[in-house]
Amino acid sequence: MLAVVPPPVSVRVPAKVNVHLGVGDLREDGYHELGTVFQALSLTDEVTVAVADEPGVEVHGEGADSVPTGPSNLAWRAVQELSRHVGRDPEEPKVRVVIRKGIPVAGGMAGGSADAAATLVALAALWRLEVGRDELATLAGRIGSDVPFLLHGGTALGTGRGELLVPVLSRHTFHWVLALDRRGLATPDVYGELDRLRADGDPPRVGPVEPVIEALASGDPRKLAPLLGNDLQAASVSLRPGLRRTLRAGVSAGALAGVVSGSGPTCAFLCEDGDAALRVAAELSGAGVCRTVRVAHGPVPGARVVTEDAPRPVPPEAHA
Ligand SMILES: C[C@](O)(CO)[C@H](O)COP(=O)(O)OP(=O)(O)OC[C@H]1O[C@@H](n2ccc(N)nc2=O)[C@H](O)[C@@H]1O
């Protein structure tokens, strides 16, 4: 009889931008209380999981050199969390995870979190598990604060440390230009810098979230543009002063408004429409203020299986 090895499963997963990021108090567990509106963007990673005798993680694409392939890779953390949850040995998961990066690494766009979300979805399909999205979201929140949103996708309001989500109505497509910096910023450093700035003074705080939610529902980028805001922006700019120039250059290039994405250093520019985004991207890439630019739109869906062939029979010797 032929043994059946499940075929590899590939999942596409988006990046995120925080359209609004309000950072509250530092909690006793070391996290800050957030009120944030996430939007999933069309910059994606693809994660493939396969049954393998040599378990591990491979990373390909731009920035792959700076991504760990050991147990600290967030995708591997996802393998371990899910294994533990379904009673498999987390130290012996016979799976290989191949990550193709399209999301900038350490750019404030949640690339590592996206890979963790994708791995949860891919592995659940590979192992044909009966786990619901809510269960996966709970595991996702244990891996990192942004991970549940990358499962969810679309546009959502995040509270708690960012892991508690409710969907936000946003039927229209918004067009963005992303300016990628030469080096990344570490998220804990940026939160730490904000604490320092707040201890010394009164850095700007975002306004209420309700008008942002209304502007998203209207689908009008001109209504949303003046409401873009990020409490971490002052901290990212303090650590990377050149971002001030990048933010100005995007608006000079014709964007409606710009904001630092999450913990930065990527700057996200909201544009009138797709054509305007292409024009802004072309002008910004010639302005010498960033490493490179990307055009993206949102909202897009969260982590989704893109290939799942029928199980293929393999000869017994393949298992020896
Ligand atoms: C900046 C954002 O991307 C905005 O969505 C997120 O808040 C960061 O989420 P993340 O990368 O998933 O972060 P985690 O892996 O959960 O936490 C990394 C570190 O960021 C800081 N952190 C993160 C989330 C939060 N609500 N408060 C924090 O202070 C803490 O120092 C934490 O140790």
Ligand SMILES: Nc1ncnc2c1ncn2[C@@H]1O[C@H](COP(=O)(O)OP(=O)(O)OP(=O)(O)O)[C@@H](O)[C@H]1O
């Ligand atoms: N699968 C992964 N992809 C990218 N980085 C990873 C991954 N796993 C672990 N990391 C580590 O996490 C660090 C941050 O990478 P990531 O791309 O997630 O940053 P980020 O986009 O700024 O995150 P966030 O927006 O969630 O704060 C990297 O420098 C890398 O060392």
